[in-house]
Amino acid sequence: MLLASVMYALSCSAAAAPRSITELEPLATIKLGKTADWVLITADSVWVGSTGPFAVNRIDPKTNLRVARVRLPGEACAGLTAGSGHLWVPMCTSPPTLAKVNLKTSQLSATFAVGPAAAEGGIAYGADSVWMVVNGQGDLARLDPGNGTVLATFHTPPGSYNPKFKDGTIWISHAEGADLTGLDALTGKVTTTVATGPGPRFLATGAGAIWTLNQGDGTVTRADVRTKNTVTIALGTPGHGGDIAFDANRVWTTMPKVPLSLIDADTNTVLCQWIGPGGDSLGIGHGALWLTDYQSGSVSRISLKSAMRNCTDSRQAPKGP
Numbered sequence: 001m002l003l004a005s006v007m008y009a010l011s012c013s014a015a016a017a018p019r020s021i022t023e024l025e026p027l028a029t030i031k032l033g034k035t036a037d038w039v040l041i042t043a044d045s046v047w048v049g050s051t052g053p054f055a056v057n058r059i060d061p062k063t064n065l066r067v068a069r070v071r072l073p074g075e076a077c078a079g080l081t082a083g084s085g086h087l088w089v090p091m092c093t094s095p096p097t098l099a100k101v102n103l104k105t106s107q108l109s110a111t112f113a114v115g116p117a118a119a120e121g122g123i124a125y126g127a128d129s130v131w132m133v134v135n136g137q138g139d140l141a142r143l144d145p146g147n148g149t150v151l152a153t154f155h156t157p158p159g160s161y162n163p164k165f166k167d168g169t170i171w172i173s174h175a176e177g178a179d180l181t182g183l184d185a186l187t188g189k190v191t192t193t194v195a196t197g198p199g200p201r202f203l204a205t206g207a208g209a210i211w212t213l214n215q216g217d218g219t220v221t222r223a224d225v226r227t228k229n230t231v232t233i234a235l236g237t238p239g240h241g242g243d244i245a246f247d248a249n250r251v252w253t254t255m256p257k258v259p260l261s262l263i264d265a266d267t268n269t270v271l272c273q274w275i276g277p278g279g280d281s282l283g284i285g286h287g288a289l290w291l292t293d294y295q296s297g298s299v300s301r302i303s304l305k306s307a308m309r310n311c312t313d314s315r316q317a318p319k320g321p
Helices: 304-316
Strands: 007-009 018-020 028-031 035-041 046-051 055-060 065-071 081-083 086-091 097-102 107-112 124-126 129-133 139-143 150-155 160-166 169-174 179-184 190-195 200-206 209-214 219-224 230-234 243-247 250-255 258-264 269-275 282-285 288-293 298-303
Touching (some): 035 282, 035 288, 035 298, 065 107, 081 124, 124 160, 129 160, 160 200, 200 243, 209 243, 230 269, 243 282, 250 282, 258 288, 258 304, 269 304, 288 304
Parallel strands (some): 007 230
Antiparallel strands (some): 028 298, 035 046, 055 065, 081 086, 086 097, 129 139, 139 150, 160 169, 169 179, 179 190, 200 209, 209 219, 219 230, 243 250, 250 258, 258 269, 282 288, 288 298
16 A cells, blocks of 8 residues: 655635626526436436435436436435446435436336445446445445446445546545545555545546545645645635536536635646535536536536636736726
8 A cells, every 4th residue: 555655735725716606697507306416427418316306317418408307216315427328326215225227218227225325425437337335334335237236345444435436446535534545446455545635525537636525624635646646725615515526627616605616727726716505516518517506406507618718807807906
């Protein structure tokens, strides 16, 4: 196991002055249910979980209309992933279960008697397998996507819940600690452990790094996959919930009351931050940010070009006399 030998900490406060989220006018807002949470982008659709009723919703990005509602036996509570022609939905039923939804037909194919360790957990697909932490002891299950059976169980630090697959490695954030673990997907052997900010939860990959949204102190940690060096960037957004995504050398995060923050991956600095109602989960695809408003049960489509133009214009505007 390799322990990162160097850690670079950027402890400055968020550099960007807060702006109102209302200045980013959505191209469309789609009402889905009582609440809306978890976003997954596929080649031809946008999938979003909801309650009231329990469901996952399929949106056509060409029309911005919901084209299917797949009712579930429980709440989608720990992420979404796609693989093997299906959408995989961990559910907080009693006991926890896993739903398998056909991506082409938008129909529930099966429900398996294995589920997430906790709400705000996660799920990943890679190496022809589904990956999910199934208990508080940090046991990571590798599941057969055909019948949902557990092919292998690997051990991660207790209190780890959120996996991310990248280039043959499963990365797990230690939500009840302050570190990130990398496991070889073939052997289950821990190959890397790096320090993060406290309470790392959701993950994104990009620019040769793993990015963690740290709920404990409202920071984002960038962990270089090759060198294992880290940078921690202050956002000022601690608390439960949230999400993180990477696109075109930019990192986007969302938290309730701070629906969007934008980090430049070249400089590791916060470029813009928008405050106000909404936020909690997001996805990037089809030329847009897809941002949920958990409390209103809706998802909004925001043009990426418009958001970037707004951010650039605000930073170039005169600062006054």
